[in-house]
Amino acid sequence: MMDVGRHPRIKLFAYSEVEHISGFIGNFNVKIRKKARYVIEDECTACGDCTKDCPVVVPDEYQQGFSSRKAIYIPFPQAVPSAYILNMEECLGNNPIACGKCLEACEKKCIDYDMKDEIIEVEVGTIIVATGLDVYDPTELDEFGYRSYENVITSMEFERLICAGGPTAGHFVRPTDRKVPRTVAFIQCVGSRSGKRGNRYCSNICCMNTIKDTLLLYDHYPETKCKVFYIDIRAFGKGFEQMFMRSKEVGVEYIRGIPGEVVEDPVTRNLILTVENTTTGRVEQHEVEMVVLSVGMEQRSDFDRLQKMLTLSTTGDGFVLESHPKLKPVDSPTRGVFYAGCVESPKGITESVVQSSAAAARASIILNAGRVKIEALTARLDTSLCNYCGMCARVCPYHAITPPDRKLGIYPEIIEAACAGCGTCAAECPNDAITMRHFTDAQIMAQIDAILEEKPLEKIVAFACNWCSYAGGDNAGTSRLQYPPSIRLIRTMCSGRVDEKFVLYAFQKGAPLVLVSGCHFADCHYINAVTWTQRRVERLWNKLERLGIRPERLQLEWISAAEGQKFAKVMRELEELRKKVTPEEVQQTREILRREAEKERARKAKRVEALRSA
Amino acid sequence: MPEKAKFKCLRCGYLYEDKYTPGVPQERACPKCGSNSVRRLEEKSTSPGNR
Numbered sequence: 001m002m003d004v005g006r007h008p009r010i011k012l013f014a015y016s017e018v019e020h021i022s023g024f025i026g027n028f029n030v031k032i033r034k035k036a037r038y039v040i041e042d043e044c045t046a047c048g049d050c051t052k053d054c055p056v057v058v059p060d061e062y063q064q065g066f067s068s069r070k071a072i073y074i075p076f077p078q079a080v081p082s083a084y085i086l087n088m089e090e091c092l093g094n095n096p097i098a099c100g101k102c103l104e105a106c107e108k109k110c111i112d113y114d115m116k117d118e119i120i121e122v123e124v125g126t127i128i129v130a131t132g133l134d135v136y137d138p139t140e141l142d143e144f145g146y147r148s149y150e151n152v153i154t155s156m157e158f159e160r161l162i163c164a165g166g167p168t169a170g171h172f173v174r175p176t177d178r179k180v181p182r183t184v185a186f187i188q189c190v191g192s193r194s195g196k197r198g199n200r201y202c203s204n205i206c207c208m209n210t211i212k213d214t215l216l217l218y219d220h221y222p223e224t225k226c227k228v229f230y231i232d233i234r235a236f237g238k239g240f241e242q243m244f245m246r247s248k249e250v251g252v253e254y255i256r257g258i259p260g261e262v263v264e265d266p267v268t269r270n271l272i273l274t275v276e277n278t279t280t281g282r283v284e285q286h287e288v289e290m291v292v293l294s295v296g297m298e299q300r301s302d303f304d305r306l307q308k309m310l311t312l313s314t315t316g317d318g319f320v321l322e323s324h325p326k327l328k329p330v331d332s333p334t335r336g337v338f339y340a341g342c343v344e345s346p347k348g349i350t351e352s353v354v355q356s357s358a359a360a361a362r363a364s365i366i367l368n369a370g371r372v373k374i375e376a377l378t379a380r381l382d383t384s385l386c387n388y389c390g391m392c393a394r395v396c397p398y399h400a401i402t403p404p405d406r407k408l409g410i411y412p413e414i415i416e417a418a419c420a421g422c423g424t425c426a427a428e429c430p431n432d433a434i435t436m437r438h439f440t441d442a443q444i445m446a447q448i449d450a451i452l453e454e455k456p457l458e459k460i461v462a463f464a465c466n467w468c469s470y471a472g473g474d475n476a477g478t479s480r481l482q483y484p485p486s487i488r489l490i491r492t493m494c495s496g497r498v499d500e501k502f503v504l505y506a507f508q509k510g511a512p513l514v515l516v517s518g519c520h521f522a523d524c525h526y527i528n529a530v531t532w533t534q535r536r537v538e539r540l541w542n543k544l545e546r547l548g549i550r551p552e553r554l555q556l557e558w559i560s561a562a563e564g565q566k567f568a569k570v571m572r573e574l575e576e577l578r579k580k581v582t583p584e585e586v587q588q589t590r591e592i593l594r595r596e597a598e599k600e601r602a603r604k605a606k607r608v609e610a611l612r613s614a
Numbered sequence: 615m616p617e618k619a620k621f622k623c624l625r626c627g628y629l630y631e632d633k634y635t636p637g638v639p640q641e642r643a644c645p646k647c648g649s650n651s652v653r654r655l656e657e658k659s660t661s662p663g664n665r
């Protein structure tokens with residue numbers, strides 16, 4: 001931290017918040033709110049004279065509320081910059097000055113009650129998101145008595161109590177009598193691995209953290225006995241299993257089972273844990289002097305603001321989604337934005353350092369090169385066809401299109417460096433003003449033509465996205481799974497590219513059945529483009545019904561790259577549906593759509609005419 | 615605000631009711647056959663707000 005603060009090429013914005021981010025890789029503009037700290041940072045020598053006289057006493061959040069601080073304080077001893085902060089919400093008042101003691105006490109006169117928040121703008125080429133985590137709050141789990149009993153603490157609180165810089169100067173004492181406990185129980189997976197309360201995922205570090213804590217305790221207090229209640233111990237890192245063994249050797253008792261109840265003996269203030277020991281199959285009771293709840297990790301509760309600013313996607317558990325879990329594990333789907341640490345998933349220090357180094361390296365490659373290479377799959381705009389509707393800018397998951405302004409005659413602009421090539425804009429543009437490089441309308445229509453050239457009644461036209469459903473087909477193939485040969489795949493980068501007109505064209509050309517397939521929502525490789533696919537298919541179902549065509553003939557499926565089995569199963573099901581479509585039905589559809597196409601052509605000609613003359 | 619809506623599976627024909635938030639696309643799977651070809655059936659309503 002100190003090194004970062006002193007580094008000539010690192011500018012640290014402490015006590016600040018990101019307000020707004022715009023731009024794209026190489027050209028991000030970030031607005032930062034530097035909050036007023038009411039102490040002139042560069043002048044303050046952290047002598048602490050001010051804090052001595054401050055009459056306001058509040059719980060110290062850094063010490064988990066085990067000790068107190070004043071309204072003017074330094075958050076923690078190693079804080080960078082090493083300067084005091086005045087919390088104006090806790091201060092007795094600055095307008096008018098109600099107390100002014102700190103101002104009097106500060107010899108250097110670095111206290112400024114009139115200081116205001118500052119908005120700072122910075123231009124950066126890349127962004128690394130390393131926002132950290134929140135710790136699970138166990139108050140909802142009544143059975144562990146965290147709210148009722150003082151001697152039940154969390155693993156975070158344990159850290160403060162055992163730390164030499166903590167409120168007890170490293171003397172581990174139990175809160176009720178300030179005595180070193182002779183028995184301590186650790187309860188694992190609090191808030192983790194639960195389908196009902198807390199989170200479903202494993203928080204990754206809690207097992208090892210507890211093992212470390214027990215060893216620390218034995219080191220400091222050899223006579224203290226530790227019991228660990230667990231589901232299973234996950235000690236899979238380098239040297240971790242040895243550490244686990246060592247804790248067993250020094251006498252830590254491991255009991256497989258999570259207590260269903262913790263109650264306090266009102267006289268001794270000891271805690272009695274009732275647990276089903278799943279190794280012996282017996283219900284047991286254990287009396288201990290203190291309980292430590294090994295709490296899990298969560299995404300920060302205020303993360304959604306930043307998520308929106310950077311158009312980041314998250315998985316169901318709230319952690320950010322990587323551009324590719326194996327090949328681009330520190331890249332976000334938005335170019336030039338990288339991840340480090342627990343924002344991506346719960347992880348320990350080593351893994352966080354590895355990931356941060358990787359993110360820094362990825363970012364510096366771009367900065368050093370000064371230019372980026374992108375795949376030639378981006379969108380291109382023909383302004384002569386654009387009527388400023390702004391649909392493209394609305395649907396782009398990457399904010400890669402600047403919104404048009406009809407009044408000022410400003411067309412949308414596609415920022416190619418930010419465009420990921422999903423094709424959603426091209427599919428949604430009502431005027432066909434956007435062309436996708438290498439996935440043009442003409443190219444896709446030509447594939448439909450080729451598929452349906454011969455025996456169209458025996459074919460199913462299936463649109464498959466590059467990353468998931470097409471790869472799911474590959475998976476089915478390499479696993480030698482059988483599926484009917486009637487399926488003909490057309491690959492698009494994203495299902496968001498599948499234009500309404502492709503589907504209608506396939507029906508018009510005699511396709512009995514059409515499938516649109518893409519990634520599951522949580523796996524979408526283009527942030528949320530898949531939601532536009534869903535909307536479009538729903539629109540199409542309504543349209544087909546209105547035209548007198550059975551909506552069942554347009555099918556939708558989300559298939560991941562790993563779901564070869566599902567791919568084959570879906571294709572078999574579709575084949576059954578195809579067999580039920582009669583030649584008469586197909587003929588009737590073609591007739592309906594031919595008439596529709598004629599009408600549409602006339603409408604379009606009028607539109608183009610109007611646009612051109614405008 | 616989530617409300618209830620009727621859904622139809624366009625693969626197996628199964629009809630069911632489920633929660634639905636207007637304007638928020640959601641990944642759906644038929645409770646019977648697992649297909650994602652699930653269509654929300656619009657209520658034929660005469661109320662002016664629901665056209």
Ligand code: SF4
Binds near residue numbers: 381385386393430
């Ligand atoms: S969607 Fe098409 S017509 Fe509308 S603003 Fe974008 S390019 Fe222009």
Ligand code: SF4
Binds near residue numbers: 418420
């Ligand atoms: S292709 Fe996708 S990413 Fe590119 S501009 Fe269009 S909507 Fe945005």
Ligand SMILES: [Zn+2]
Binds near residue numbers: 625626627646647648
């Ligand atoms: Zn079904």
